Amino acid sequence: MKIGITGTGSYIPSIVTKNEDFLEHDFLGTDGLSFGMENTVIIEKFKSITGIAERRYAKPNQKTSDLGYLAAQKAIQDAGIDKEELDYIIFAHNFGDLTPGKIQGDTLPSLATRVKHLLQIKNPKCVAYDMIFGCPGWIEGVIQASAYIHSGMAKKCLVIGGETLSRIIDEHDRDSMIYSDGAGAAVIERDSSGEILSHASVTHANGEAYFLFFDKTYNEAGCDNTRYIKMHGRKIYEFACTHVPKAMATCLEESGIGIDQVKKIFIHQANEKMDEAIIKRFYKLYGKPVPQDIMPMSIHKLGNSSVATIPTLFDLVRKGELEGHDTKKGDVVIFASVGAGMNINAIVYRI
Numbered sequence: 001m002k003i004g005i006t007g008t009g010s011y012i013p014s015i016v017t018k019n020e021d022f023l024e025h026d027f028l029g030t031d032g033l034s035f036g037m038e039n040t041v042i043i044e045k046f047k048s049i050t051g052i053a054e055r056r057y058a059k060p061n062q063k064t065s066d067l068g069y070l071a072a073q074k075a076i077q078d079a080g081i082d083k084e085e086l087d088y089i090i091f092a093h094n095f096g097d098l099t100p101g102k103i104q105g106d107t108l109p110s111l112a113t114r115v116k117h118l119l120q121i122k123n124p125k126c127v128a129y130d131m132i133f134g135c136p137g138w139i140e141g142v143i144q145a146s147a148y149i150h151s152g153m154a155k156k157c158l159v160i161g162g163e164t165l166s167r168i169i170d171e172h173d174r175d176s177m178i179y180s181d182g183a184g185a186a187v188i189e190r191d192s193s194g195e196i197l198s199h200a201s202v203t204h205a206n207g208e209a210y211f212l213f214f215d216k217t218y219n220e221a222g223c224d225n226t227r228y229i230k231m232h233g234r235k236i237y238e239f240a241c242t243h244v245p246k247a248m249a250t251c252l253e254e255s256g257i258g259i260d261q262v263k264k265i266f267i268h269q270a271n272e273k274m275d276e277a278i279i280k281r282f283y284k285l286y287g288k289p290v291p292q293d294i295m296p297m298s299i300h301k302l303g304n305s306s307v308a309t310i311p312t313l314f315d316l317v318r319k320g321e322l323e324g325h326d327t328k329k330g331d332v333v334i335f336a337s338v339g340a341g342m343n344i345n346a347i348v349y350r351i
Contacts (some may be wrong), residue, residue, distance in 0.1 A: 052177065065114035
């Protein structure tokens with residue numbers, strides 16, 4: 001039985017926020033003190049490491065579930081299926097629906113249920129639930145959908161990854177420039193032309209669990225009751241460069257596919273330098289140089305939208321909307337991600 005992706009869709013928000021838009025921010029260190037350098041220097045260093053020049057933010061009236069719904073509509077249309085035939089809707093996110101100016105995320109009801117409602121699906125046997133798995137959430141959702149289909153519990157599943165990280169960032173934290181908003185979705189079906197060949201997932205929580213965490217603003221005058229996404233960037237970088245290549249190699253070996261057969265690697269758009277280092281170390285395991293154009297990147301223009309980066313990136317490449325990259329039937333690609341948890345996963349997929 002072949003289980004694969006039959007349709008994709010993405011929603012890229014319309015508000016473009018460029019690096020120069022952060023020039024007036026009051027960036028502070030973890031000690032609450034100024035860095036003692038001009039913001040132009042901070043921003044230049046940031047861009048040289050992350051590769052990010054601009055990012056997208058959702059309009060104030062759009063919530064994460066709205067973005068997911070818009071991406072889901074496109075994926076369903078692309079797959080050419082009847083939405084009433086969906087057995088599962090899995091929505092990967094981390095913070096629920098976030099409303100500007102409020103300090104709580106909203107996950108009641110689940111975002112998957114909200115999307116089902118917006119899609120006006122009447123079939124009660126279409127089960128909707130959320131996936132909280134850090135940035136690798138969309139890949140994990142695809143793995144679960146594949147398992148349902150393989151077991152006979154489902155025939156068609158919709159997996160969405162969406163986030164509005166712009167509403168959960170501390171404006172005094174340099175890392176706030178990394179995060180963005182967006183959503184991507186895919187329909188997973190049996191008897192498809194594409195095929196999931198193998199997958200791998202791991203969780204490292206012995207000392208690594210809180211590399212990404214929630215904490216108060218770096219501004220001592222800020223609200224004590226509000227929490228923001230925070231991270232130990234250096235630790236994450238070292239962790240990812242050590243463990244992600246190994247997970248990818250394990251997944252590739254289980255697929256029976258040779259390294260030279262891999263045409264594209266769709267890796268979570270977290271940090272350009274980190275992603276480049278991961279891919280370099282992955283190919284080093286096989287004694288190979290990194291092939292040209294193996295790794296499509298959207299982070300330069302779209303930023304890091306967590307669970308949305310891979311489905312959005314894959315949709316753009318699949319539909320010929322990312323310059324210099326395309327895919328064709330029969331190509332073998334790898335999806336790989338790392339994030340809060342600390343979780344890592346990968347899929348080897350034949351298009």
